[in-house]
Each structure stands twice: as structure tokens, then as C-alpha cells.
Amino acid sequence: MKTNIQPRNSPCSVYETNIQPRNSPCSVYETNIQPRNSPCSVYETNIQPRNSPCSVYETNIQPRNSPCSVYETNIQPRNSPCSVYETNIQPRNSPCSVYETNIEPRNSPCSVYETSQYTAQE
Secondary structure (H helix, E strand, O other): OEEEEOOOOOOOOOEEEEEOOOOOOOOOEEEEEOOOOOOOOOEEEEEOOOOOOOOOEEEEEOOOOOOOOOEEEEEOOOOOOOOOEEEEEOOOOOOEEEEEEEEOOOOOOOOOEEEEEEEEOO
């Protein structure tokens, strides 16, 4: 279980959890929640169904009233059973700049390498 927390001194609080159950070789349940009191409300869910070893179902919702636009891409190559490359970019003109990458190496069926960088802009 991996948890990434963005300090309160940043305008955008992010609480992120990644869970990879033992009963499934590639099952990943990920939720990202930004509290309502934050200027950037984002609700994101990632689900990998049991019937597929590497299927990824991802939903990204960013309310129109939020000042932070998000550009996200998910790619899952066919040549790898669990390879996932994910990038989240928030433009610099937004008060909440977030750069996030998730990579699952080919040499491990379910290894997850995650890097989160949060930058608060004035």
C-alpha cells in the first residue's frame, strides 16, 4: 500500500492511495481525491477488472468550475502483460501544477513505480 500526501501549505491538497491485492497478478485499485475546500476539485478512479490480467478502466472528472485543467493519458502496450505508462500534466497557468507518472516495469508482472511531483504556484 502506497500513500502520497501533499502538505497543507499547498493550495491543492491531494490524497492518493494505491492498492495492489495479492489475489490478482495485476489488480490495481487507485483513488485520487482532492477535498472540496481546495481550488482544484478532482475525482479519479482506476480499476483493473479481475477477468482481464491487465485491463485498465479509468475515469477522470474535473468540474468546469475548477481553475485547474488536467491533461491525462493512459497507455497499456500489448507486448507487456502489465506495462502501464500514465502521465498527468496540469499547465503552468493553473494555480495547481501537478506532474505525475506511473510506470509498471516489464520485468515484473505487477511492480508499480510511481513518482509524484507537486508544485504550488503563486
